[in-house]
Amino acid sequence: MTFLESGLEPNVLRAIEELGFVTPTPIQAKTIPHLLSSDQDIVALAQTGTGKTAAFGLPIIHLVHTELKTVQALILCPTRELCIQIASDMANFSKYVPGLDIVSVYGGAPIGPQIKSIKSGAQIVVGTPGRTLDLINRGVLKVDIIQWVVFDEADEMLNMGFKEDLDEILKTTPPEKQTLLFSATMPAEISRIAKKYMTDALEFSVGKKNAGAENVIHEYYMVHARDRYSALKRIADMNPKIYGIVFCRTRQETKDVADHLINDGYNADALHGDLSQPQRDLVMNKFRQGHLHMLVATDVAARGLDVNDLTHVINYNLPDDPEVYVHRSGRTGRAGKNGVSVSIIHTREKGKIKQIERILNKQMEHKMVPGGRAICEKQLFNLVDTVENITVDDQQIDKYLPVVYKKLEWLSREDLIKRFLSVEFNRFLEYYKNAPDLNAGVKEERSEGGKSERRRGKSAKGGKRGNSNMSRLFLNVGSIDKLNPAKLIGMINDFTQVRNIEIGEIDIKKKYAFFEVDSSYESTIIKSFGRHSLKGRKLNVEVAQKIR
Incomplete structure (x- = not known):
């Protein structure tokens, strides 16, 4: 039709x-x-x-x-x-x-x-x-x-x-x-x-309920928390034509990230609750008109901001609620166009990635933070493409050319190209000259079976944990369902009828929870929880990851 x-x-x-x-x-x-x-x-x-x-x-x-x-x-x-x-x-x-x-x-x-x-x-x-x-x-x-x-x-x-x-x-x-x-x-x-x-x-x-847009690519980069901003810079530098929103948790973080980007020469600004309405309108108009390449915002400040043709949504921090991630990612990849949703995570957030993947019903690709050489090459060829495709206004520029020719006649063609590129390119070469590897978690992922990290926790009986292999499990209820650590331990005891299961770290979020248990009881817990409900919600436990 x-x-x-x-x-x-x-x-x-x-x-x-x-x-x-x-x-x-x-x-x-x-x-x-x-x-x-x-x-x-x-x-x-x-x-x-x-x-x-x-x-x-x-x-x-x-x-x-x-x-x-x-x-x-x-x-x-x-x-x-x-x-x-x-x-x-x-x-x-x-x-x-x-x-x-x-x-x-x-x-x-x-x-x-x-x-x-x-x-x-x-x-x-x-x-x-x-x-x-x-x-x-x-x-x-x-x-x-x-x-x-x-x-x-x-x-x-x-x-x-x-x-x-x-x-x-x-x-x-x-x-x-x-x-x-x-x-x-x-x-x-x-x-x-x-x-x-x-x-x-x-x-x-249209599409699946609570699912993400089909033409959005989902990627994540794993770094240490201290390297989060450096990773953001590299992602931006690797995408010279970026036009996106960077989501932060708090208004202070939003201000800090935007200030850093502006000081580092990016066309960026912040959108947060401390702005007056005229200030907010000014920032949003600049972004809509493409005068800003990156808008740094909290979820609350960005509500109702509807901008077409965004290339990227960047999660500077993952939201606690996976459905918020779906909303964020849906701001790109609209009207048949492709978009990229990027998440910068630290090593303890792999469980969140798994939960988001379940909601999206698609995998998020683990990407390596690019190194200096790759970024410099990308910026170089972007500059060359820009020069190749620039529209020349002969009428305006012709009157200046004789002086320019005279000034530069001593340079060979090769020298002229080198100097021309260096005007824009030197700052990237200098900045990334000794750029360190920002990727975290790679060695840990490759060394499975090695010495386990020492963790503190309690068993279902309340005793201290030993050093047995552990599994990190996902549970589909959280604090909103009145779940707390004591209640979770009681549920494990009651549902499994086993009193000596070793339990490690318990991490309870608003709508879901993670907990670590002795791997030998993994299937027992999954089956026993599946037979019960909490506050009318059928319980579901899944493996988030193995811990050794």
């Missing part, structure tokens, strides 16, 4: 044809015909960047009654930036539809102009939950007769704590409306909203 065959009205087709729309994306191909012909609620699962705005926006623009100067569609999204972008996209789609008004409402901006725009007769309102609820409570935004409610990036809105606002907004809407829920993942809270506020919802899914 093409857009010309979709049934959309001519004024809409004219606008999207100018935007280069020819063939619908998979999620558009599923949702647009349904919305044009049915009022059944839908849950649409698709990664960010797959054309979801057009998937719900085009049919709503087609169906809205422009002669009625009342709000007929409410589109909710998690952030100011995404709100502005959706409203802008909708305005572009409806460029040739007379009488259609679209208003965006969000916090951090004066409410007066937004009230005035709604009262002037807008038919479509795009808003963040907080500001939308404020306008409803003021009696300005009347949603008791709306026909459509759209949740865009619903999982992100729940992650950001908008659950109560969404509940309050939905209570004021008519039961006969059509509800459209768009999300990248399907957590339990999304299912709750669907069951409570939607009627016989039809589910459309």
Whole structure:
């Protein structure tokens, strides 16, 4: 199906044809015909960047009654930036539809102009939950007769704590409306909203639930913690055309990494919670326009930042929650293009890699941090390619050439090329002249069977561990399920009915845990845990890695 065959009205087709729309994306191909012909609620699962705005926006623009100067569609999204972008996209789609008004409402901006725009007769309102609820409570935004409610990036809105606002907004809407829920993942809270506020919802899914984009390559580099920034520099230098987001854990780390990159000559900046809204807008506009090659951000600060054509997403630190990794990696490899998700890990994070691989259902490639020689070669040939493909403006440059020729006539062709390359290239040669090997864990991986690292721990009886071979196991519940070390040891005792299993390090995260046990009890523990549940969740234990 093409857009010309979709049934959309001519004024809409004219606008999207100018935007280069020819063939619908998979999620558009599923949702647009349904919305044009049915009022059944839908849950649409698709990664960010797959054309979801057009998937719900085009049919709503087609169906809205422009002669009625009342709000007929409410589109909710998690952030100011995404709100502005959706409203802008909708305005572009409806460029040739007379009488259609679209208003965006969000916090951090004066409410007066937004009230005035709604009262002037807008038919479509795009808003963040907080500001939308404020306008409803003021009696300005009347949603008791709306026909459509759209949740865009619903999982992100729940992650950001908008659950109560969404509940309050939905209570004021008519039961006969059509509800459209768009999300990248399907957590339990999304299912709750669907069951409570939607009627016989039809589910459309593009790709697997909670899975990463198919055209993203996943790589990781293993270094010691002290070498993390040096590894980031090398990754950037090995990719001269990089255009990506570097994710950090904290706002302070974000500032530090961005400052280091700027001081080292990279086009980079930071996005974090300490920035004022004007500062944030300035940074984001520079990044969108390509004036910044790397944006260093926390997950919270980057929410709602929707930028096309990113080549890389770099995890300066892996997130604790593997689903956050999926969200991060989904920011590259969009609209049929390829992207790379890079993680810089230390030697004790192999277990996290295994868990992410299970969610992605694909392997992450262990890459070696490049050495100085490889980086210098890459930069050299990138410079040569740039020179070869540069556009020369003869009219502007011709008047300077006689002086330049005279100045450089004593140089041979070979000397001229060498000096020209050295102008840009010398700093790489100098920096990487004695560059050390940053790769960690390689020797440890190759020396399996050698002397084991001494570890401290307790057995299931509470005694000290011996030196037997150990296995590191993954358990699919964590602190959110009220799991703690004492409870885990008790579960091992109770489930296996064995009281002398040696237990090493226990590492409990929010949604999962790792623990070390005597390898000879590995299969016993896996089988025994598989027969039990905790807080309604069926327990699953898998081998993360062997420890010798």
